[in-house]
Amino acid sequence: MKKIFTLMAVAAFATSASATTPFKNLYVEAYATPTGAGSVYINPKNDEDAQYVFEQSEDWGDSAFMKYVGGENGNGDDVQGFNKPADPASPNGTFEAKIKVEPEDGWELVCYAGAVYEDGIYGVSDVFPTFTGENQNSRQWSFEWPGSEDAMVNVNNVDCPQTGDSDGNPRTRDDCFADPSLWNEEPDTKIYVIFRRVGEELPKFDPEYEGHNATGVNAVNKITVSDGKIYNAAGQQVGKVENGLIIRDGKKVIVK
8 A cells, every 4th residue: 555654844954945936836646557557656856845845655656646845947948748839939947856667567668648548649749758867957958758767757836826925925935835725636737657568559659749739730640540530630539520621540631
């Protein structure tokens, strides 16, 4: 059975964190998919974040979670991935958690996805990038697909302001840690760790496929599953179409 432990105090040196440093109350959970294919575990990305872990699963298992006050890490303007297109013109820092993965015998890691897709094909917009490199606080990151077995992924809590309360009043990192109400009841970020049996083709990550979260004709050019289903130009499955552009069995068809 999975053990849970709660940290109710922080180290004295941690109080030196500035009220203007971007930080958030974060709740992240990871799930091995399918169950039994491997074990997962979540850790803070560095020693400073480790001082602000409020609650965390202790053992490796089919799922893992962590609630903590995370600090912003550098400039993520060139990071793309699940529900986050790359936008160099709009700098945006990232909040990460370290995820560890251990496949069972006969299984291998495919990718870290934001949802589970029945067709077994995961594209760029469907997955989380993983940060690697010696200096995680620099912009000299590299991200690869699917990533290593000890990688950092970007997590977020869109409801939590980074530097103050809803009225703009300063709030220290310690204040956030001391107020459990700042964590949402459900995970802010859900990470599905996708495994497959060694030797099988699906599920797979296709770096040329924009993904299920992408829109437009270019996003559905890579739909290759010959299942007879019909998709519209946005890549959404539809029923009978009277006219217009559709995608069927991976081919674009004009219905007149």
